Amino acid sequence: MGSKAHSARKRMLSNIYSKSFLQSSDTLKIISHTMIYDRLLPVLFEAASSGSLIDMYDLNQAFTMDFISAFIFGLANATNFLQDVPTRKFMLQKYHCRKDFEFYYQEVPNLLAWTEALGVPLLPKWYHEANELMAAWNLALCDNAEKHLGSNEPDLEPTVYKQLKLSMAKQLASGSDSSSVKADEIKLQRLEIACEMYDHLTAGHETSAVGLTYLCWELSKRPHLQAALRKELQTLSPAVTYPITSHSLHSLPHPKLIDALPLLQAVVMETLRLHAPIPGIQPRTTPYPTSSLSGYDRIPPNIRVNAQAYSLHRNPEVFPDPESWQPHRWLKEDDSAELEEMQRWFWAFGSGRRRKRSENKLMHEESVEMKLVVAAIYTNFLTTIVDDEGIEATDAYTVKPSGHKLILKFELI
Numbered sequence: 001m002g003s004k005a006h007s008a009r010k011r012m013l014s015n016i017y018s019k020s021f022l023q024s025s026d027t028l029k030i031i032s033h034t035m036i037y038d039r040l041l042p043v044l045f046e047a048a049s050s051g052s053l054i055d056m057y058d059l060n061q062a063f064t065m066d067f068i069s070a071f072i073f074g075l076a077n078a079t080n081f082l083q084d085v086p087t088r089k090f091m092l093q094k095y096h097c098r099k100d101f102e103f104y105y106q107e108v109p110n111l112l113a114w115t116e117a118l119g120v121p122l123l124p125k126w127y128h129e130a131n132e133l134m135a136a137w138n139l140a141l142c143d144n145a146e147k148h149l150g151s152n153e154p155d156l157e158p159t160v161y162k163q164l165k166l167s168m169a170k171q172l173a174s175g176s177d178s179s180s181v182k183a184d185e186i187k188l189q190r191l192e193i194a195c196e197m198y199d200h201l202t203a204g205h206e207t208s209a210v211g212l213t214y215l216c217w218e219l220s221k222r223p224h225l226q227a228a229l230r231k232e233l234q235t236l237s238p239a240v241t242y243p244i245t246s247h248s249l250h251s252l253p254h255p256k257l258i259d260a261l262p263l264l265q266a267v268v269m270e271t272l273r274l275h276a277p278i279p280g281i282q283p284r285t286t287p288y289p290t291s292s293l294s295g296y297d298r299i300p301p302n303i304r305v306n307a308q309a310y311s312l313h314r315n316p317e318v319f320p321d322p323e324s325w326q327p328h329r330w331l332k333e334d335d336s337a338e339l340e341e342m343q344r345w346f347w348a349f350g351s352g353r354r355r356k357r358s359e360n361k362l363m364h365e366e367s368v369e370m371k372l373v374v375a376a377i378y379t380n381f382l383t384t385i386v387d388d389e390g391i392e393a394t395d396a397y398t399v400k401p402s403g404h405k406l407i408l409k410f411e412l413i
């Protein structure tokens with residue numbers, strides 16, 4: 001997609017990912033309540049009570065997929081990986097088995113096309129089968145959401161799907177009058193929307209799951225910090241305690257209150273600094289006619305340039321002792337020059353995050369969803385590491401623990 005079309009698409013969706021929308025949406029309130037109180041906390045409570053162990057990476061992927069798919073397609077149409085373990089194992093295996101081949105599509109798409117045409121495909125048959133399965137699964141999610149397009153019921157409303165569908169329908173209406181052209185356009189649009197929704201599913205679920213996994217890993221090494229965080233979380237009104245006595249929606253604190261907790265914010269920022277889920281290159285092409293970058297002037301157009309969070313986040317002048325995880329480095333006066341400089345170098349969410357906080361219109365901004373999960377876990381449990389072998393990140397666009405797991409013990413507080 002060209003940059004004009006990309007910006008137009010982004011504009012269609014920016015409203016529903018804005019912080020003000022997310023913090024006031026009734027649909028998101030129901031989703032959050034269901035995910036935390038009906039799905040996540042019962043699993044953790046059961047593990048803590050029985051002494052069974054939790055694979056936090058696996059569970060985080062389930063949570064983030066359920067959460068984002070509910071926001072995109074509607075709660076009733078979304079996945080339920082937290083409770084349906086066999087489906088989760090099957091789908092996540094299909095999802096991940098393709099990851100090693102991402103490189104070919106991103107970097108050498110022509111080579112792929114040539115080798116396919118010559119009958120010597122680079123990618124195995126099972127790769128294509130897994131791809132087809134994921135595509136069909138996503139299309140079915142879209143078609144189900146379509147059935148509830150008219151719904152404003154908070155547990156049915158497909159928020160993201162609906163917003164895109166209605167915005168794109170306007171484009172159709174202003175196009176050609178011929179019915180056959182229109183039918184073709186509708187078919188094409190169904191696939192375009194499915195593609196966009198698949199991007200959101202992957203962008204929303206993988207990154208947050210990885211971030212949460214490293215956050216739990218770091219906290220699990222530090223019981224004292226967990227205690228300090230718990231103290232802060234207990235100031236929420238109401239606190240995210242479990243089991244709850246009433247099923248009213250008021251049992252979750254307002255997202256604004258969660259967002260305003262300084263230590264929680266510091267823990268999330270420091271995790272995304274040291275363990276950025278997308279640490280590597282984010283390619284861009286230079287604009288016409290010339291541009292200047294990092295002291296280099298007159299760079300011609302269409303040159304690929306990259307920046308990467310991994311390096312920006314390890315500048316020792318901005319982040320002293322950069323390899324160590326120190327949430328307290330973020331606990332500074334709001335308008336301090338040091339904090340502003342750290343925020344300027346913080347690139348876990350790529351462009352749009354820099355300088356002006358209000359410019360970021362995605363569900364990013366230190367992730368509403370991540371903070372909710374952390375609040376739910378650390379209000380109620382103490383976590384310790386049982387097995388973190390292979391915790392070091394893979395070398396990929398979106399990283400993950402190379403051992404594909406993080407086994408934790410949960411104890412009720």
Ligand code: HEM
Nearest residue numbers: 200203204207208211277278282348349350351362363367
């Ligand atoms: C810890 C959590 C997350 C991290 C670290 C993260 C990081 C990123 C990064 C680095 C990019 C590329 C930005 C660029 O090219 O400048 C991106 C794009 C994107 N992310 Fe996230 N993300 C997170 C959570 C989410 C969530 C929860 C959603 C919700 C759907 C989301 C949706 C998107 C979308 C739609 C894009 C593409 C934006 C575009 O095309 O311009 N992300 N994310």
